[in-house]
Amino acid sequence: MEVQFVELYQNIPRFADVARWLEDRGFYFTGFASIINSHASAQPIGQRSDGFPVAGDAVFSSRSDRFDMLDGKPRDLQLVKFAFSSLCTGHLAHCFASLNACGSLPDREASYAWLSLLHDLQDARMSSQSLSPPRFPDVLPDTAVKSFSGAASPAAWLHILDVTNWRASCGIPNDEIDGLLDHLQSKDDSRIEHVLRKAGFVALADKTNLMRRDHASKLSQFLEQSERGVEQ
Numbered sequence: 001m002e003v004q005f006v007e008l009y010q011n012i013p014r015f016a017d018v019a020r021w022l023e024d025r026g027f028y029f030t031g032f033a034s035i036i037n038s039h040a041s042a043q044p045i046g047q048r049s050d051g052f053p054v055a056g057d058a059v060f061s062s063r064s065d066r067f068d069m070l071d072g073k074p075r076d077l078q079l080v081k082f083a084f085s086s087l088c089t090g091h092l093a094h095c096f097a098s099l100n101a102c103g104s105l106p107d108r109e110a111s112y113a114w115l116s117l118l119h120d121l122q123d124a125r126m127s128s129q130s131l132s133p134p135r136f137p138d139v140l141p142d143t144a145v146k147s148f149s150g151a152a153s154p155a156a157w158l159h160i161l162d163v164t165n166w167r168a169s170c171g172i173p174n175d176e177i178d179g180l181l182d183h184l185q186s187k188d189d190s191r192i193e194h195v196l197r198k199a200g201f202v203a204l205a206d207k208t209n210l211m212r213r214d215h216a217s218k219l220s221q222f223l224e225q226s227e228r229g230v231e232q
Helices: 015-023 064-069 072-088 092-101 113-126 142-149 154-159 164-169 174-184 191-198 202-231
Strands: 002-004 027-038 052-062
Touching (some): 015 052, 064 092, 072 092, 072 113, 092 113, 164 174, 174 202, 191 202
Antiparallel strands (some): 002 052, 027 052
């Protein structure tokens, strides 16, 4: 929807007001499809830069729990449709979150290519070993909060953060985690990326591939550095 950051039209709410109103009703702000910039003063051509945002087309996406008021198949159908719409807007994580909330996917039907695609994505995910990065509370012991807050520099954090509990809780044998991270840094398409690319979601497949390799590389470096810091 079109939103404004400054007063372009009288008595029209600005972006912050619209975002807050929609958030209260179960919607996330997921980004801008376009931004319109302007300038504070009218300067000649050649004496202007980027200016500042005055308006844009904002994209909002529903939270999956908005469908909790429904039961059974009606709820699952809405979640499945929402999963596909999330995929179309490039929000792969939101797509899988909706599929997680769904009790079960409707039977695969050849006449519905979008539903077949969701089945393929679900199958690809279920057949792939997954690893979620640690959240901050997972690696910061309660006894180390004060030390972390008073650390002189980020370099000192490596002596404070502890990945032991995260390794024990991630559901993968400790000696297999490093190998999985190496595998996740492969340039070859994962099963999920292959499905996306085959279905024509090339840009999303490329972005997912890049983010997968980047996140796996950073997590691998973090684990190595934090464990070295604990040893020291």
